Amino acid sequence: MPSVAFVVFDGFHAMSLAAQPVFSFANQKFGESFYEVLTLSEHGAPVRPIGGPTVMTEPFEERTFDTVLFTGGDPGAARPSHGLLAYARHSAATARRVAAICTGAFVLAEAGLLDGKRATTHWVYASALRKHFPRIRVEEDRIYAVDGSIWTSAGMTAGIDLALALVEADLGVDVARSVAQTLVVSHRRAGGQSQHSALLELDAKSDRIQSALTYARKNLAQPLLVEQLAEVARLSPRQFSRAFRAETGQSPAKAVERLRLEAARLMLERSRHTVEQIAQQTGFSDPRRMRDAFTRAFGQPPQAIRRNARWAAPG
Structure with missing residues (x-):
């Protein structure tokens, strides 16, 4: 035993x-x-x-x-x-x-x-x-x-x-x-799942950086380059990058990737969209790039995240 x-x-x-x-x-x-x-x-x-x-x-x-x-x-x-x-x-x-x-x-x-x-x-x-x-x-x-x-x-x-x-x-x-x-554990979480939400963690202090984050969250399918986000914040790209890192502790590119990852993970767990569709809608462009990002962040590919979510579903 x-x-x-x-x-x-x-x-x-x-x-x-x-x-x-x-x-x-x-x-x-x-x-x-x-x-x-x-x-x-x-x-x-x-x-x-x-x-x-x-x-x-x-x-x-x-x-x-x-x-x-x-x-x-x-x-x-x-x-x-x-x-x-x-x-x-x-x-x-x-x-x-x-x-x-x-x-x-x-x-x-x-x-x-x-x-x-x-x-x-x-x-x-x-x-x-x-x-x-x-x-x-x-x-x-x-x-x-x-x-x-x-x-x-x-x-x-x-x-x-x-x-x-x-x-x-x-x-x-x-x-x-x-x-x-x-045990009424409605969602047995996979080992690679995030401990906390990127959307909560990236809560900026200033209105300018917050407006850029809000824009990014609503437009994940777009490229979301630094120049694009800086324009939303009404700052130069250099000023924006410096202010963004000071307020969030991350670079704009890293933050955008985390937002994309969380949005993609939620879609994998809650929707019936294909991996290709999710990659397009969250701005990864193609499944390979999304798979690489998932493996870096969660230690698992998107398909494993989806399998674990279905595993945990009642019945």
């Missing part, structure tokens, strides 16, 4: 354990107790989380598990204990899979398990993860990331998406879909 161990510590976020029922319901859907689910801590004592009641735990000891998931807490509160880091390294050497939910990635990073690997975490903490652990290839705009036997997820609810993906890898898409529907 594959054993799934959730590792907690004083001050972890209780929401990290929201992924546990995924494995319990998978047992029901599979028709037998496929998974054994445990909660561990360094000393096996009751552990008090943030935002929930005290949790009873079992000690680390020397037992090995099939899958070990490290929960998240406030990465600025305290560094992981020596025992927690040692157990993370032990798990990487003995478990089939090691995962981190939200800021649990900082535990794996401190243990040296993410060096040279792709990983994600909550977007609020992504820059801190990149700064303190520069050898990690931080992909902050992903729901979850998989690199070999190491899995990491974004914010707390993304741990449910990660757990569903683990179940799908073990028991197949039908069991995972049934679990998602039982």
